[in-house]
Amino acid sequence: MQLTGAEIIIECLLEQGVDTVFGYPGGAILNVYDALYKYSHKIRHVLTSHEQGASHAADGYARATGKVGVCLATSGPGATNLVTGIATAQMDSVPVVAITCNVGTALLGKDSFQEVDIAGIVMPVTKHSYIVKDVTKLADTIRKAFVIAGSGRPGPVLVDVPKDVTAASCEYIQHKITKPEPVTDTIRKEDVEQAVQMISQSKKPFLFVGGGAVISDAWQEVRELAHRIQAPVCDSLMGKGAFSGEDDLYTGPVGMHGTKTSNYAMCECDLLIALGTRFSDRVTGNTQTFAPNAKILQIDIDAAEINKNVQVDACVTGDLKMVLKQILEKQEKMDHSQWVAHIMEMKEKYPLNYDHTQLTGPYVIQKLYELTGGDAIISTDVGQHQMWAAQYFKFKEPRTFLTSGGLGTMGYGLGAAIGARMGCPDKTVVNIAGDGCFRMNMNEIATAVRCKKPLVQIVLNNHVLGMVRQWQTLFYGQRYSQTILDDAVDFVKLSEAMGAKAIRVTRTEEVEPALKEALSSKGTVVLDCWIDQNLSVYPMVPAGASLDDVFDEEDMKENEQSI
The missing domain is CATH 3.40.50.970 (Thiamin diphosphate (ThDP)-binding fold, Pyr/PP domains)
Structure with missing residues (x-):
């Protein structure tokens, strides 16, 4: 059937199962909003107060649901207002498709009113960016954008469409969309066997859970591994919830404002199993002294993350859920009760604490x-x-x-x-x-x-x-x-x-x-x-210091008294 470019965009969103989009209209994207008006019974549009709010809303929608979030903006400042939200999604591996509309193709490159090269601007902070100058290529480009955003290590993709392309017509054929399969072709049998061997030889294993555990829906496997090998567990901000914060094996966040227990355990463990984490500087502190007594096993979907920030002893590359399934098929139960008891003692000795005499x-x-x-x-x-x-x-x-x-x-x-x-x-x-x-x-x-x-x-x-x-x-x-x-x-x-x-x-x-x-x-x-302006967050590790340099308010008071 013959559809305009604007209608093709909406039909492609429906193909992908999109039920909600976030955005803000403007001149260049008016054709899309006109089409959206006709499809309002099928797709809910949330009008935000600012385009940045739309990009963050699409991001929050994606994180909470596991689906691809979608935001819309017009040309020029409308498009550039999305950039901070797009960069936020890129850094945290969140699947977002941002659709912007630009000035007509005849006006591109002429400093036209509200014209920017948004596809070029966002190139460093997206998995991919497109500008579609031919309406016959529009549907396939939108489909590619969703595949790229949601497959492998997720991230944002931007599609920019000149206004005349949204008005032009062509034949549209609906496609049945299949969900991207997990990345398994990079998982090597020998890497899995080495991982199992390292785990089996460890006496003090420690699990460090990152955002990849959430993205790959590996939370059941993470919990099963932790309990099967009796390993305490810490997490990054992105990994929260993959392992329950109510579980006795949980030691709290790690890093600059991590718990003393997590930071000390990181320094004492003999095997660190890093699950879907990129070893941010806010987590590692001084990388030269990070996990000094441990062999490090890193499991990540992105090969570029292996040995990027921290040198590891072994790795398995691939979808975390699939990797853990293979490890669990081979991994026997282990008894680390002495190590766990030591961790429990530290949790009791170093609890999180705050001032109970005032509102905090x-x-x-x-x-x-x-x-x-x-x-x-x-x-x-x-x-x-x-x-x-x-x-x-x-x-x-x-x-x-x-x-x-x-x-x-x-x-x-x-x-x-x-x-x-x-x-x-x-x-x-x-x-x-x-x-x-x-x-x-x-x-x-x-x-x-x-x-x-x-x-x-x-x-x-x-x-x-x-x-x-x-x-x-x-x-x-x-x-x-x-x-x-x-x-x-x-x-x-x-x-x-x-x-x-x-x-x-x-x-x-x-x-x-x-x-x-x-x-x-x-x-x-x-x-x-x-709350009082003098309240601070503790524990704390100074930037660039070792994790065992962690201190809290009590340490500061003791230090002042000793001086």
Whole structure:
């Protein structure tokens, strides 16, 4: 049948099973929005307040559902406003297809109104980018974009379509889409056998779970391996929920703000089994002293990650779920009760702790965990609140922690929460932000209200850029250059002006009733929780230091007394 390019785009989305898109219209993409109007009974469009919010929403939708997220934007600034969200998705391996429309082909390259080479701009932060100048190639390009975004190691793909191509017509033939198969052709039998041998010879194995365990849906295999070989487990931000935070073998996050137990265990283990992780600098600290007593076994789908940041002793390349299945077929049960008992002693000796005499971020998050029973999707922005969420909310299931781990994008969380809310309508969704991050994209509260679905926004408001100020306190002689936000901005009034219910919380006894009201609401609720600006995130490993240099507030007090 003959369809316009705009109609072909929508039909291709339907082929892929897309039910929700996030975007913002403009001149160059008007033909697509006109077609979308005709298909509104089949595809739900969420109008965000800003294109960046659309890209983060598509990202959050993808992380929460495991599907490919889709966002739309017009040419010029509309397209460039997507870039931060696209880069965020690239760093965290999130499958997103961004569709932009450009000026007509005759105007390309002539500095036309609202013209940018968006395909060129995003080339370093996408798996692939296209500009389609021939309507007969449009359908196949859209299909390729979805395959690339969702296969192998996922990531974002951008398709840019000139306006005249969206208006042109050609014959469209519907295709039946098949889901990409897991990557197994790179899994070598001898590598699996070596992995089993290393595990069988270890006395102190330690599992380090990364985002690949979530992406490949390998959580059942991860849990089975940990218990079969009696290995304690730590995780990265991206790996949260792949191993339950309520499991006795769980030691907490590792790295700069990881628990003392995880960091010390990393230094004491004799075998580190790294599952779908890229060994970020925030995890490893000084790579020269990382896991000094351990052989390292790395399992990852991306061969480029092997020996990139940390030199390993053995590896298996391929889809993590498939690799673990093969290992579990050969791996016998092991008894490491002495090693596990030592880990349990460390967990008891070095618990996470915070000031219980005042309202704090950890208190709010711990109370949120208690009231939800851990059954919620939590998104965050970036900073102290993000670390507290990772430390104090016990994530039991995968795809329940949405955060910008690689790029560290302030303003990410609220858009991501909206995406998760649309993709998982039966789940409780809460975004946790600091006041600095909330300022970045708080206009998306209007979007959340417009969606008419329950959503909770918690702002841990200390009137400073908390994490940056913490560094200034510890390493910059308390010179608080441009990190104090002590102004007249009132988040309660702003939220109410955008149609949300808003509650200010200033005391610990106000937290539980405010959370209960927010969690039971059928709309958007903002909790403005005022906490002290001097609160810091501990434990902490200084940048570039060894993981066993981890310190907490008690260590700082003891050090001051000894001086």
